[in-house]
Amino acid sequence: MYSLSELKKQNQEISDLIEVLRVLFNDKKLVNNPFVCDLVSRFNEKVWMHLVFEDNTIYSELAKHHNPDISEIAKSFHDSAKEIKKEFSCYVKHWCKASGADHHQQAFCGDSSAILDKITQRIEFETDKIFPLVEKHVEN
Numbered sequence: 001m002y003s004l005s006e007l008k009k010q011n012q013e014i015s016d017l018i019e020v021l022r023v024l025f026n027d028k029k030l031v032n033n034p035f036v037c038d039l040v041s042r043f044n045e046k047v048w049m050h051l052v053f054e055d056n057t058i059y060s061e062l063a064k065h066h067n068p069d070i071s072e073i074a075k076s077f078h079d080s081a082k083e084i085k086k087e088f089s090c091y092v093k094h095w096c097k098a099s100g101a102d103h104h105q106q107a108f109c110g111d112s113s114a115i116l117d118k119i120t121q122r123i124e125f126e127t128d129k130i131f132p133l134v135e136k137h138v139e140n
Helices: 004-024 033-053 057-061 068-095 101-136
Strands: none
Touching: 004 057, 004 101, 033 057, 033 068, 033 101, 057 101, 068 101
16 A cells, blocks of 8 residues: 555656656657657556555545545545546557647647646645645544
8 A cells, every 4th residue: 555655756756757748748859759758658657556546545545534525525536537547548549649740749739738737736636635634634
């Protein structure tokens, strides 16, 4: 089972990768670069693993909490993971196949920015709302 500190560490690693990817995605020459594709695959694995482990660890305890407000926040957080997993999976399947054409570059940058923004928002919500609930109501 992952501890809260391990989940926080994963969030930091994901945030660090987001910063690097944002820079790389804005360079037209790198859209089809195999090393960028490898980095996105690594990013995908980290995000996917984090989403799976957060559901199977301490967040499941929050979902069972006797306070309905707390359990509802946990349920909503869990439900948002399903949406992100689906969107992110589709994004990863398609992004390396984009051609170097300008219109594809613009669409790629827009899609990339949108998915990175969603993941960043989720990390911020987790840091600001979920982690404090876990610290207060789950960990001893």
